[in-house]
Amino acid sequence: MRRKWWIAAGVNLLMGVPAVVPVWLLWYIAVNGPLAELGWTVREPTENDGMLLWLVIVAPIVTAFVLLWWLANDFARRWNTTAARVYWPVCALVTLVPSLTLVILT
Template sequence: MVRRWYAALGFNVLLGIPAVIPLWMLWYIAATWAHPAPEENDGLGVVVALFGPLVAACGFLWWAANRPLARRTHLSQSQYWLLSLLGMCLPTVALFCNTV
């Protein structure tokens, strides 16, 4: 069914639209870890406890959706997963660039 690289890219761009929220959460955790704001004195544990399960669930669903497609393409495994990761991040990068 899916033999071409652009079909896999399009599928992952569509998966990347709802993935904007978990990717933003990962960015927030990384930004809070490096330079916490003075008014955020609850620590990073609260942020990870709230955002962690959602990010992990979205990552698992992304992996589970791409695993069958990875075997059907003509790309190697490393090429497919890199293309999938870049395709999933494309809507988030476009949103970040649009807000600047």
């Protein structure tokens, strides 16, 4: 059986485009929450409503995206014979390519 890696790569690159939103939301929470508490970043000065509101907004969005990503990759995995320990981390990294491209270009 031939490894059809291009199916998995295409699915994850396409999933990477809407992944920009959950990645940005997670980054925003990290920068204004735990990383600011540790002193690694400076909290946004106008962000004084607390983080609970952000968690109420972010949790459903991230959960929906992760579920959709998992289902799409589970479907694409049927045509790929790569070992699971290689397949899933590579798919996660390929999904981050559009977000990393935006970070590098801006």
